[in-house]
Amino acid sequence: MKSVPKILQRIIDxxxxxxxxxxxxxxxxxxxxxxxxxGLTLALRGLGKDAVCWNQDVVPQKLSFLDPDKVVSKPVKGKHFDCVIATDCASFERLGTVGEHIQNRDIFINIDHHGSNTRYADINWISPKEPSSGxxxxxxxxxxKLPVTPTIANCLFTAVSTDTGSFQYASTRPSTYHTAAELVKHGAELGRICHEVYQSYPLSRVRLLRHVYNSFRLVHDEQIAYFWLKPVDFARTGATTADSEGLIDHVRDIEPVVVACVFEEMEPEVTRVSLRSKTKDVNVSAIAQEFGGGGHPAAAGARIEGRPLTVQRRVLAAVRKALDAVKS
Ligand SMILES: [Mn+2]
Structure with missing residues (x-):
């Protein structure tokens, strides 16, 4: 039998x-x-533990089928925990308001697959070669040796499927397919997951997508595609910020495009930038890190302060530089 890695054993203990x-x-x-x-919260409860699951932001509509009992909730003040576990979170700041309410704890565990993870906990299990935290x-x-129930299998299959772009990203490994196969064996409902996650977009998102197709720009020999999402675009389409997830894929998937960027105006002087790269020669995580963000080589992001057009100019310049470095 394969021995359990030390870090994993520490987490289990x-x-x-x-x-x-x-x-x-x-x-x-x-x-x-x-x-x-x-998946982790339900497994802990199955083990007889008192486990809560906190997020600053609500569960996106397309994922709500995973949480019919509303296990995910907003953080509450004044609680003590023997153990806090962060999953898929590259930095403490990215916990948002949750961070303020988990200070009263004995031990903090950080389980993640972002290479840019800042190792902010007491125990940090960071495995960047893994395509998903799931x-x-x-x-x-x-x-x-905890039981993987069909409900847990649904959660983890969704995690693996979404973070690999349905097993398309280059980060997908043989073990990813093995994991997926095992999860289906444990009862993951493939058809239902695909229907809920990929075939149930709200009309508001489709209206926002129409805006994307109407307004995206191609620059640098059509190797860079970018578009803006402004508060007025959300107001006009009735979309929420959750609806913007994945819109970038539609411009990334154009043939000559190598790097895709979305600029989302969060506040008049704060822009959220998302980046996608189609080549391993351009590491968008490195670009995002120049602006205080992070992520994966093929998918990354940052929140940048400054005038919107200044932010756009600086980011596109950094992307151009990375693309030119490939050519030379
Ligand atoms: Mn992830």
Whole structure:
């Protein structure tokens, strides 16, 4: 039998000793974050632990099928936890308001797959070669010999599927397919997950997508695609910020495009930038880190202060520089 890695064993020992848990995730949670958080929380409850699951932001509509009992909730003041576990969260700041309410704890565990993770906890299990945090949670549950119920399998399959772009990203590994196969064996409902996550977009998102197609720009020999999302675009389409997730894929998927950027005006002087790269020669995580953000080589982001057009100019210049470095 394969021996359990030391870091994993430390996490399992801590999990067994502690009684009260809080499982936390990042702001604007995605499928990997919610799936990992919920999967772990439900497994802890199955073990007889008192586990809550906190997020600053609500569960996106398309993921709400994973949480019919509303396990995910907003943080509450004044609680003590034996153990706090963060999943899929690259930095403490990305916990948002959750960070303020988990200070009263005995031990803090950080389970993540972002190479840019700042190792902010007491125990940090960071595995950047893993395409999703969901796969790490699955390994943890298996090593701890915890039952993977069909409900947990749904959560973790959603995590793996969404963070690999349905098993399309280059980060997908043989073990990813093995994990997915095992999760289906454990009862993950493939058809239902695909229907809920990929085939149930609200009309408001489609209106926002129409705005994207109407307004995106191509520059630098059509190698860079970008578009803006402004408060007025959300107001006009009735879309929420959660609806903007994945819109970038539609311009990334154009043939000559190598790097795609979305500029989202959060406040008049704060822009959220998302970046996608189609080549391993351009690491958008490195670009995002220049602006105080982070992520993965193929998908990253940052929140940048300054006048919107100044932010656009600086980011596009950094992307151009990275693309030119490939050519030379
Ligand atoms: Mn992730």
């Amino acid at each position: 801590t999990m067994r000793k502690a009684q009260t848990f809080c499982v936390v995730g990042h702001i604007r949670p995605d499928g990997d974050c919610i799936g990992s958080q919920l 796969e790490l949670i699955f390994r943890l549950l298996k090593a701890a």
